[in-house]
Amino acid sequence: MPEQVLAKLVKKEKIIDGIYKFSLKAESIVSSARPGNFIEIRISDQTDPFLRRPISIHNLDKENGILEIIFQIKGKGTEILSRKQEGDNIDIIGPLGYGTFKLADYKKIAIIGGGIGIFPLYEILKQANINNIQTGVYLSFRNKDLVMLEDKFGQLTKNLNISTDDGSYKNKGFAIDFLKQDMEKEQYECIYACGPTPMLRAVKNYAVENNINCQISLEEKMACGLGVCLGCAVKKAESPKETPEYFHVCKAGPVFNAEDVEF
Ligand SMILES: Cc1cc2nc3c(=O)[nH]c(=O)nc-3n(C[C@H](O)[C@H](O)[C@H](O)COP(=O)(O)OP(=O)(O)OC[C@H]3O[C@@H](n4cnc5c(N)ncnc54)[C@H](O)[C@@H]3O)c2cc1C
Ligand code: FES
Structure with missing residues (x-):
């Protein structure tokens, strides 16, 4: 409570x-x-x-x-x-938030974050480590000056991929591109994601198309934060167009199975 x-x-x-x-x-x-x-x-x-x-x-x-x-x-x-x-x-x-990241009985997972969206991913990486789950971590930032927590994440994974959009530090490109490159070799069973909406959309589409489990944390604008104002509504996937149904991100989320939400 x-x-x-x-x-x-x-x-x-x-x-x-x-x-x-x-x-x-x-x-x-x-x-x-x-x-x-x-x-x-x-x-x-x-x-x-x-x-x-x-x-x-x-x-x-x-x-x-x-x-x-x-x-x-x-x-x-x-x-x-x-x-x-x-x-x-x-x-x-x-x-x-009732919707939290869950590890289930996965043996190998990918964690992907962009910008300030990397912050909530640290605790799930820690838990994966405690449970001897192998991890690949893909973090992207706009440029070199915005790269954060590289050492901290690096201490908990053998496979840390840092990228910048402009190539000013480490790999040039988006985190999702490097995750895709590794997927065949690594065979991750679940992807855990948090970051800007375009990144989350790309991660969700990739996961759904390839039938990979995916949990995403949504950072919708919030007002009450307690499930009473509807300020943070996100559409339930496959709910009828005429009578759409919504989740409150603050209560049902902020973490959802990617296939359950439309954003
Ligand atoms: C579940 C969740 C987790 C978050 N975690 C982090 C985090 O770890 N680190 C971090 O830097 N930011 C995080 N954010 C975003 C953060 O809440 C906003 O940046 C912050 O509320 C902006 O408040 P402000 O008064 O400075 O800005 P203003 O723009 O002046 O805020 C005005 C109003 O808009 C709301 N608001 C504005 N932007 C956001 C936003 N992106 N998300 C939610 N409400 C917003 C504020 O609550 C406030 O009611 C999170 C948001 C959510 C929903
Ligand atoms: S912020 Fe009010 S219902 Fe979620």
């Missing part, structure tokens, strides 16, 4: 310009959280910004009751959040 807690910001780090990692002490949330869950953060004690902001859980340190988030400054909310200091208490609700 999600809980509202005041979590102490025990460590604040700058990852690259405009992107921060917060380590938050929140034992009760950490103990029940799963890979793919997110939290909703109250930004200010004032009424503006009124709505909480959704941020994925990046890493769970179960031993110390600490959860890590990494966020990019996008607008007012995340800008205010970035000014919090170590020692501050931050009002959060979590863990949120």
